[in-house]
Amino acid sequence: MTHPNDPSLRSFIAVAPTSDFPIQNLPYGVFSTPADPAPRVGVAIGDFILDLAALEAAGLLDAGAPVFAKPAINDFMALGPQAWTQVRRRISQLLRRDHPELRDNAALRQRALVARKDARLHLPLAVAGxxxxxxxxxxxxxxxxxxxxxxxxxxxxxxxxxxxxxxxxxxxxxxxxxxxxxxxxxxxxxxxxxxxxxxxxxxxxxxxxxxxxxxxxxxxxxxxxxxxxxxxxxxxxxxxxxxxxxxxxxxxxxxxxxxxxxxxxxxxxxxxxxxxxxxxxxxxxxxxxxxxxxxxxxxxxxxxxxxxxxxxxxxxxxxxxxxxxxxxxxxxxxxxxxxxxxxxxxxxxxxxxxxxxxxxxxxxxxxxxxxxxxxxxxxxxxxxxxxxxxxxxxxxxxxxxxxxxxxxxxxxxxxxxxxxxx
The missing domain is CATH 3.90.850.10 (Fumarylacetoacetase-like, C-terminal domain)
Structure with a gap:
């Protein structure tokens, strides 16, 4: 699998060169929407948020435990560096323009891709200290x-x-x-x-x-x-x-x-x-x-x-x-x-x-x-x-x-x- 940091990678989602959130980034946050006010974990990609809880529910993303339908990323972080690497690689794969699983699944794209302008962003972690x-x-x-x-x-x-x-x-x-x-x-x-x-x-x-x-x-x-x-x-x-x-x-x-x-x-x-x-x-x-x-x-x-x-x-x-x-x-x-x-x-x-x-x-x-x-x-x-x-x-x-x-x-x-x- 191509490394997620590869500069040549491109997503099927259009991302401007000046965007903070290309496929090489994939930062984690917690968000909610008016249609679904429950805070859950997502990653930013271009002008969108990829709903990891939706991918998890659809069986396309497995961190080893159900950790994304949560109001903080703490449970995911607790799984450790190996899980962090595996999940990031899998998210990168799903967003690649040459990979069909998410790209060609219109119903799942409709559920899992949320415009950032329509989302409310929350404190991404429960701060322990x-x-x-x-x-x-x-x-x-x-x-x-x-x-x-x-x-x-x-x-x-x-x-x-x-x-x-x-x-x-x-x-x-x-x-x-x-x-x-x-x-x-x-x-x-x-x-x-x-x-x-x-x-x-x-x-x-x-x-x-x-x-x-x-x-x-x-x-x-x-x-x-x-x-x-x-x-x-x-x-x-x-x-x-x-x-x-x-x-x-x-x-x-x-x-x-x-x-x-x-x-x-x-x-x-x-x-x-x-x-x-x-x-x-x-x-x-x-x-x-x-x-x-x-x-x-x-x-x-x-x-x-x-x-x-x-x-x-x-x-x-x-x-x-x-x-x-x-x-x-x-x-x-x-x-x-x-x-x-x-x-x-x-x-x-x-x-x-x-x-x-x-x-x-x-x-x-x-x-x-x-x-x-x-x-x-x-x-x-x-x-x-x-x-x-x-x-x-x-x-x-x-x-x-x-x-x-x-x-x-x-x-x-x-x-x-x-x-x-x-």
């Missing part, structure tokens, strides 16, 4: 230069350890969910005591989400190869941040309420297998990490990431950032290895945030904090407005893709609109 990292050297250096020491911006541990904190799984939401401006304790520089009020420095954080598809046992550590096999796929992630709340609360235990109010992910999870052709080596790590964190593989990805902002006064969004996932200093594999290094058990459905992704150039900064340099250099908008941080009514959208030969592997959109605090 959420951990956010801080793994872009450019981002950490920018933050350190702003608030600590311009000549020595990184803290002593940063080059030795993937820094992270445990966040809230309960507030991970799917793209399109409105984001309520959070309230919290704020302490302006001139005030002697804090006040409780809406955040005035609301920010986005451009990240990738790493979806864990296999668990590990309590007390078990992971090798590089084991960690890689546990990663099911990737999704766009915006870990919204209340910078003023965080500034007051983070000493001594780190972020809490400043990050607990919302984390938005895109509705599609692109499998690790679909991204295989776009793996690249990450930046040189100096000093060399401790032995358990050393990696032999190319564990970064050449993935373009765009951020756009549209205010309530704007007719069209304006791109404010374009960067690349390849810049990350600590890879997703290293993050997972470190997460389990104490013996911490990992679960199916765990979500790891990469941390803010910034690049070396000014327009590659992945947060308003960096783009406006903490408000000292407000960002001009096409409407004549400017932004230091996000205002009510602003819509923030993240897109991302890997560019292949005549096709692209995309993630859809990760979007949220700021609503006023209550």
């Amino acid at each position: 959420f951990t956010d990292f801080y793994s872009s050297k450019e981002h950490a250096s920018n933050v350190g230069a702003m608030f600590r020491d311009k000549s020595n911006p990184l803290l002593p541990n940063w080059l030795h350890i993937p820094i992270g904190y445990n966040g809230r799984a309960s507030t991970v939401v799917v793209s399109g969910t409105p984001v309520r401006r959070p309230c919290g304790q704020l302490k302006p520089p001139t005030a002697e005591t804090p006040v409780f009020a809406p955040s005035r420095r609301l920010d986005f954080e451009l990240e990738m989400g790493v979806v864990i598809g296999q668990g590990s046992r309590l007390g078990e550590r992971l090798t590089e190869a084991q960690a890689e096999d546990m990663i099911f796929g990737f999704t766009l992630l915006n870990d919204w941040s209340a910078r003023d709340v965080q500034q007051w609360e983070y000493v001594p235990l780190g972020p809490f309420q400043a990050k607990a109010f919302a984390t938005t992910i895109s509705p599609w999870i692109v499998t690790r297998e679909a991204l295989e052709s776009f793996r690249v080596a990450g930046p040189r790590q100096d000093p060399e990490p401790l032995p358990y964190l050393r990696q032999s593989g190319r564990n970064n990805y050449d993935m373009t990431l765009d951020v756009s902002l549209r205010s309530a006064q704007m007719d069209a969004p304006q791109r404010i950032c374009r960067t690349n996932f390849k810049y990350m200093y600590w890879s997703s594999v290293q993050q997972l290895v470190h997460h389990a290094s104490s013996g911490c058990a990992m679960n199916v459905g765990d979500l790891l945030g990469s941390g803010t992704i910034s690049g070396p150039e000014r327009d590659q900064r992945g947060s308003m904090l960096e783009l406006s340099w903490s408000g000292a250099e407000p960002l001009p908008l096409a409407s004549g407005e400017s932004r230091s941080f996000l205002e009510d009514g602003d819509t923030l959208s993240i897109t991302g893709w890997c560019q292949g030969e005549g096709y692209r592997i995309g993630f859809g959109e990760c979007e949220g609109t700021i609503q006023p605090a209550t």
Whole structure:
């Protein structure tokens, strides 16, 4: 059987070269329709969603257990990497333009192919736990230069350890969910005591989400190869941040309420297998990490990431950032290895945030904090407005893709609109 990543593959469904969802991608999501409001698992192909529950019911798709008529992909992920590979190959076969099983079955096509514009997209996984990292050297250096020491911006541990904190799984939401401006304790520089009020420095954080598809046992550590096999796929992630709340609360235990109010992910999870052709080596790590964190593989990805902002006064969004996932200093594999290094058990459905992704150039900064340099250099908008941080009514959208030969592997959109605090 032709490999699902083969650039020459074509589907019987017409797919534009600029589409995020060619036959080489086949990302997983959860959807429902007005005619069938039960959420179930599908894959995106062009402008359509292929209903895997319908294929499963028709006997054309067998993962080894009935897993697709479900409101999350967790049961499918729990079957393991061999099942992931077999199912992806079978879906690819069914969608090929030279394969008749689905192509020539008009009744099944009518049931199994749903126009994306007619579907409601849901959170694709039941998030077991959420951990956010801080793994872009450019981002950490920018933050350190702003608030600590311009000549020595990184803290002593940063080059030795993937820094992270445990966040809230309960507030991970799917793209399109409105984001309520959070309230919290704020302490302006001139005030002697804090006040409780809406955040005035609301920010986005451009990240990738790493979806864990296999668990590990309590007390078990992971090798590089084991960690890689546990990663099911990737999704766009915006870990919204209340910078003023965080500034007051983070000493001594780190972020809490400043990050607990919302984390938005895109509705599609692109499998690790679909991204295989776009793996690249990450930046040189100096000093060399401790032995358990050393990696032999190319564990970064050449993935373009765009951020756009549209205010309530704007007719069209304006791109404010374009960067690349390849810049990350600590890879997703290293993050997972470190997460389990104490013996911490990992679960199916765990979500790891990469941390803010910034690049070396000014327009590659992945947060308003960096783009406006903490408000000292407000960002001009096409409407004549400017932004230091996000205002009510602003819509923030993240897109991302890997560019292949005549096709692209995309993630859809990760979007949220700021609503006023209550």
